[in-house]
Amino acid sequence: MNKPAFTRTDAEERRRLLIAAATRVLARDGASGASVRAIAQEAKVSPGLVTHHFGGIDALIAATYADVSAAVTAALDAAVAGAGDDPRARLSAYVAASFAPPIADRALLATWVAFWGLVIARDDVARLHDEQYAHFRGGIEGLLADCGVPPAACRRSAIAITALVDGLWLELCLSPEVFDAAEARAIAEAQIAALLDHQAQNTHRSP
Incomplete structure (x- = not known):
């Protein structure tokens, strides 16, 4: 009798298998449907494997949040790195990547919605959320600083762009069906251009 394929993988691959299954369950069924049994069934493994590798559902959900966040960060970083050395082009690449796959994806949105509900309910997920969004804002602050935005204005400008x-x-x-990625980029770029122009004018007026 053939053994299940997962028994031939190492511990890290099993963890990845469970995290991927948790991501799919969260996207499909929401946080309320993300149980040990449901995730194990999705991964086609025994529920005991979840407990063995994560200790329980809470740790698996936290690891899944971190994994999804890391994937988004990697996509943004790759886009910025591929834009060359021009600061404005790098900022534009960050914006464009936000409206393109793998970030502009309804399954990813569904997963984030599940996480947002957990941010309110669980302190550990709230901490992860704060850390991740601080990282996103920090990245934008760095891009804005490279574009010549004064340090005192970078934080609020980054918050505004993140929200936009x-x-x-x-x-x-x-x-x-209401608007596409190109329109989203155009809207964001227009607002960012206005913000950068405003900051430049304020800098020139400063004594």
Whole structure:
């Protein structure tokens, strides 16, 4: 009798298998449907494997949040790195990547919605959320600083851009028939250009 394929994988591959299954369950069934049994069934493994590798559902959900966040970060970082050395082009690449696969994806949105509910219910997920969004904002702050935005203005400008991009991303994923990625980029770019022009004017007026 053949043994299940998962018994031939190492511990890290089993963890990856379970995290991928948890991501699919969260996207399909939401946080309320993400149980040890449901995730084990999705991964085609025994429920005991979840406990063995993560100790329980809470740790698996936290690991899944971190994994999804890391995938988004990797996509953004790759886009920025591929844009060359021009600061404005790098900022534009960050924005464009937010409205393109794998980030502009309804399954990813569904997973994030599940996580957002857990941010309110669980302190550990709330901490992960705060850390991840601080990382996103920090990345934008660095891009803005490279574009010449004064340090004192970088934080609020980054918060504004994060909110703008997140809002457009949300609507693009929810209602792709209303506007497309190109329009989302154009809207974001227009607002960012106005913000950068405003900051430049304020800098020139400063004594």
